[in-house]
Amino acid sequence: MPTGQTAFFHQFLRRPRQVAALAPSSPSLGEMMARQLPAQASRVAELGPGTGVFTRCMIDCGIAERDLVLFEINPLFAGDLAARFPQARLHRLPAQELARVEAAPFDAVLSGLPLLSMSADEQAAILGSAFSRLGPDGVFIQFTYGPKSPLRSRVTKGLGLSFTRTRRVWANLPPATVYVFRRPRVRAAAQ
Template sequence: MRSWFDRPLITGAVTPSGKALAKAMAAPVDLDAAGPVVELGPGTGPMTAALLKRGIAPERLVLVEYSHEFADMLRLRFPGVQVVRGDAYAAREVLRDRLAEPASAIVSSLPLLTKPAPRRAALLNDCFDLAAPNAPFIQFTYGVVPPVPTKEFSFVADGGRRVWWNLPPARVWVYRRPAKP
């Protein structure tokens, strides 16, 4: 909560995401897909815990966290997980030498709506460039519309049901880059 009061545009929520939302975020990750799973903005780690509980091996998880305090806490809380201290909006540069193969999924808890739509779309494009074809970019929002407009930026998005058991209620969106003809 203190982190949100100190930096509300960087820390997206007053409280950590709940278990129901974390489980919904982990569900679209294909356990059989090869490659690392990249998590952007893990904060205190509720999504990380859900990904591990779902069966993602710790050595497959690459977390990108902006806050020094959260990054240090994540390293202690999740041994074997790679924690990269850096700006997720510079994912291409931050992860350039960290991924041995394309990512199988990107799971994001970033407060996307604090950035202009073109910057949000650029983030997705950068992440898709680091990922395997058809890899999902999984994002939640407290809003009712997709956090990255799909028509304007040529993404395919599937909005899941609202997770009412989260405080506040949230919706999970799964984005994919359309296959090139």
């Protein structure tokens, strides 16, 4: 049976810092996240999928289930994801391990991680690992409930990232904004 709102809240009570939300994200936020995927995206990693709201939206947006790679450390959520998305590759590992266990490049990394409650070192480990496996046009997509970027400026500057953000999604509790982080494009050498 899919993990419901009550089970999610129970997991929040057990692991407040790790789950960091009282309820799963809404499908409206999921749609906004999925809409930020590059037009030709096929291979996508999802960090902290929880109950799979964003996973479902990405599949509905045309990403093949077999091209999804999920990183989820909560055992209850991971068990549920394995049952609901059997073709996706599931790692019951911290997102920081992405570069160690996945070699081929991704078109996007979409994150539901509670980055705001992480230290700069934790953020740098996750973003560094993700960008080392993103192609040159790859993007890191992250939502936040806060009024500004969820990444500490030391991390943004250290990795040389730029970002854009969407309008606020009010149909989510609490309302959230989606950030898209990119690396600057390296200019092709003059021929």
